[in-house]
C-alpha cells in the first residue's frame with residue numbers, strides 16, 4: 001500500500017471523478033474559444049497536474065505558459081502577500097488568457113494574479129480553478145470555470161501539497177488534522 005495513503009482521512013475525489021469533470025471543462029473551453037488560440041497560464045506549483053490533464057481535454061489549439069508565485073503565511077493558510085517567482089514568457093497582450101489554478105481558499109492569490117495579468121493587457125482574462133472553498137473566501141474574487149466546490153478543509157493530492165508532499169497522489173483527499181495541527 002502507498003505509504004502516503006495512511007495520512008489521508010477521506011478521499012474526496014478519485015481519479016475517475018477528477019478526469020470526468022476535467023473532460024467536461026475541456027469541452028466547455030473548446031466550445032467557448034473556437035476560432036481563438038487561448039494562452040493557458042498554469043499557476044505553479046499546485047496547478048501543474050490539473051493543467052497537464054486539462055490541456056489534453058481541450059480540442060482546439062492552445063499555448064501554455066506558467067506563472068510561479070509564493071504566498072507568505074503558515075503552511076496551511078495564505079497571508080495574501082504574494083511574490084512572483086517565475087514570470088510568464090509569452091506576450092499576452094491582445095490574447096485570450098485562461099488562468100489555471102489548483103484551489104481558491106481565501107481568494108487573495110487569485111485576486112493578485114488577475115490584477116497582475118490584466119496589467120499585460122490581454123484581450124480577455126478568464127480563470128479556471130479545480131477546487132473552490134467558498135466558506136474560506138476573504139475577498140469577492142470571481143472565476144469562470146470551476147471543477148468542484150468543497151468545504152473548508154485542508155486537502156492534498158493531484159498537485160496540491162502539504163509542506164511539498166502529497167502532490168503525486170492521483171486523488172484529492174483530506175489530510176489528517178493531527179499531521180498539521
Ligand code: IMP
Pocket residue numbers: 046071077078080101102103104105106107108109110153154155156160161162
Ligand atoms: P488563497 O490565496 O488563500 O486562495 O490560497 C491559494 C493557494 O494556497 C492555493 O493555490 C494553494 O497553493 C494553497 N492552498 C489553499 N488551500 C489549500 C489546501 O486545502 N491544500 C493545499 N493547498 C492549499
Ligand code: MG
Pocket residue numbers: 043044045046047101102103
Ligand atoms: Mg496554488
